[in-house]
Amino acid sequence: MSVSLTSFLEVMPPLLKAAVVTVEISVLSLAFACVIAPPLAIARMIGPWPARFAVSVLVEAVRGVPPLVVIAFVYFALPAIGLTFNGFWTGVAALTVVGAVYAVDIVRSSIESLGRGQKEAALALGFSVWRAYLEILFPQALKRILPPLTNELANVIKASALLSVISVNEISHVGHGLIFETFIVAEVIIQMAILYLVIVGCLSALSRALERRLAH
Amino acid sequence: MDPVFMFDVLVRLIPPLGLTIALSLTALLIATPIGLGLGTLRATLRDQSLAARILDLYVFVVRGTPILIQIFAVYFLLPMTGLKLPLFWMGVLALVFNSAGYQIEIARAGVNSVSRGQWEAAAAIGFNRSQSLLTFILPQAARRMAGPVMNELSQLIKASSVLSVITLYELHKASEAIISANFRFVEVLIVEGFWYFVFVYTLVMIARRIEKRFSASGGLAEQR
Numbered sequence: 349m350s351v352s353l354t355s356f357l358e359v360m361p362p363l364l365k366a367a368v369v370t371v372e373i374s375v376l377s378l379a380f381a382c383v384i385a386p387p388l389a390i391a392r393m394i395g396p397w398p399a400r401f402a403v404s405v406l407v408e409a410v411r412g413v414p415p416l417v418v419i420a421f422v423y424f425a426l427p428a429i430g431l432t433f434n435g436f437w438t439g440v441a442a443l444t445v446v447g448a449v450y451a452v453d454i455v456r457s458s459i460e461s462l463g464r465g466q467k468e469a470a471l472a473l474g475f476s477v478w479r480a481y482l483e484i485l486f487p488q489a490l491k492r493i494l495p496p497l498t499n500e501l502a503n504v505i506k507a508s509a510l511l512s513v514i515s516v517n518e519i520s521h522v523g524h525g526l527i528f529e530t531f532i533v534a535e536v537i538i539q540m541a542i543l544y545l546v547i548v549g550c551l552s553a554l555s556r557a558l559e560r561r562l563a564h
Numbered sequence: 565m566d567p568v569f570m571f572d573v574l575v576r577l578i579p580p581l582g583l584t585i586a587l588s589l590t591a592l593l594i595a596t597p598i599g600l601g602l603g604t605l606r607a608t609l610r611d612q613s614l615a616a617r618i619l620d621l622y623v624f625v626v627r628g629t630p631i632l633i634q635i636f637a638v639y640f641l642l643p644m645t646g647l648k649l650p651l652f653w654m655g656v657l658a659l660v661f662n663s664a665g666y667q668i669e670i671a672r673a674g675v676n677s678v679s680r681g682q683w684e685a686a687a688a689i690g691f692n693r694s695q696s697l698l699t700f701i702l703p704q705a706a707r708r709m710a711g712p713v714m715n716e717l718s719q720l721i722k723a724s725s726v727l728s729v730i731t732l733y734e735l736h737k738a739s740e741a742i743i744s745a746n747f748r749f750v751e752v753l754i755v756e757g758f759w760y761f762v763f764v765y766t767l768v769m770i771a772r773r774i775e776k777r778f779s780a781s782g783g784l785a786e787q788r
Contacts (some may be wrong), residue, residue, distance in 0.1 A: 509631075
């Protein structure tokens with residue numbers, strides 16, 4: 349096994365292009381996940397029982413099966429209900445589901461970690477349960493949500509590699525194709541690994557900087 | 565949804581489930597001693613030492629890259645070095661490579677979470693470092709590792725599904741094959757998910773049992 353710089357550079361342009369797709373998909377998915385997770389989390393905690401039950405089942409089901417199963421489900425389910433997306437947006441939809449269920453638990457445990465006193469104080473002041481959660485508890489929990497969310501971002505980036513099974517042109521799919529087109533193997537695999545390390549590293553550093561900003 | 569079809573799929577997925585179980589449990593049995601052992605070792609090493617740096621790099625690479633890339637590495641790179649393994653063992657190797665990395669981190673964090681005072685107390689009553697590690701530190705660290713290791717166990721089972729890309733006919737690959745034969749994805753994926761769920765939760769229940777007994781007896785220290 350030998351690694352040559354020429355081959356390494358030869359496969360670089362397509363892989364870099366694919367890296368952009370990986371970043372776009374991961375960031376978009378986590379952003380959508382962050383939008384839908386808080387309402388789901390609050391519904392799971394104080395919603396009427398059918399809502400609590402539905403959210404719990406969704407979260408436990410998605411967490412209990414491999415992400416590949418969720419991706420396959422979304423891939424087949426979207427066209428079946430009449431939504432035809434291209435590969436990119438199908439991938440975003442699948443990763444949003446995966447990211448959102450983990451984010452629901454992050455939001456829930458952050459709110460629960462605040463201690464009973466906050467909730468009791470809000471209720472004693474005459475807030476309704478919903479307003480207590482939305483206006484008192486959730487804003488305080490935000491600070492505690494960010495560190496585990498950074499972790500979740502790394503997980504979403506790594507899960508995005510699985511979208512290669514539905515032919516999304518992200519790093520893994522493009523890299524896999526390159527191996528068979530060019531028969532350059534080691535250079536492609538090493539470069540894919542480096543790209544993921546760089547992406548995970550950069551995005552984690554970014555969100556940690558954001559964390560520090562918001563901590564004040 | 566057709567219950568007769570679902571029952572048929574349920575039965576047809578049993579042999580692939582067996583392969584998933586074999587892959588995950590074999591990988592677990594190999595990865596846990598390696599990972600926890602190396603992680604404990606890492607916790608006792610100075611950060612600047614060469615061994616510590618190599619271990620840190622390994623953990624960094626495992627945690628920073630998707631399992632899919634690690635599987636590609638084993639599947640494509642290993643044969644190039646002249647080592648020819650059967651597909652099953654390639655799958656196990658990829659899972660071990662991945663899981664050991666995470667478990668190193670679990671053990672390191674567990675050992676480091678035991679306060680310095682415990683080391684100092686052990687030293688004060690005349691224990692050397694390896695004695696204090698075995699009799700004082702590890703029993704306390706083990707209880708803190710139990711939860712994360714259990715979590716890693718379910719991650720490992722879920723990661724085994726990715727081995728479908730190297731044509732190992734495990735649970736996910738078999739489900740895909742059934743779907744592409746008849747396109748009834750809802751039923752097949754629900755049954756597949758059910759099997760993963762049953763497998764993961766059975767192991768989690770067993771692990772919780774062990775964990776409970778472990779802490780009820782006050783940990784390893786009092787069992788001696």
